[in-house]
Amino acid sequence: MKKPSSKIREEIARLQEQLRAAESREAERIGRIALKAGLGEIEIDEAELQAAFEQIAERFRGGKEAASGRKNTSDGRADSEMASTLTPGADAGGTGEA
Template sequence: MKKPSSKIREEIARLQEQLKAAETREAERIGRVALRAGLGEIESDEAELQAAFEQVAQRFRGGKGVATGKRSVGDGSSGGASGTKDENGAAQSSAGEA
């Protein structure tokens, strides 16, 4: 039995709200971790921070891609900025630190 378009629209709206709430929770969680790691004190432009976060994401996914700070449509891999690990194994980006 087919759903009427109005029901599908309602379901889409409900799912969009769920997505928005999930993204907000994830952003808050990652933001808290970033602040505890001291990223709030680093003066850097968004592209550099994006590149560093993409490197961290690749590391945790087990990939070998390097971030550029630009979104890539498709597999999520990109290339560019360099990073290092501290003695605890945490990724650190040398780009944009003041």
């Protein structure tokens, strides 16, 4: 039995809302973790920060290619340099703000 287009549109709208809610939860979680690690206090270019996050994601995916499709998003720095950039500073406790 085929669904009428109006029902499909309603389902799509409901799923889009669920997706927005899930993305918001994920963003808040990652943001809290980043703030606790001290990333809120570091002045860094957004593209460079995104590249670092993509490297972290790749590491936790078990070395699989990043979802962006780009083979190398780093700026040529070694992994150890990137890791030291992301190491929490002395004031990494955060303020608990999200």
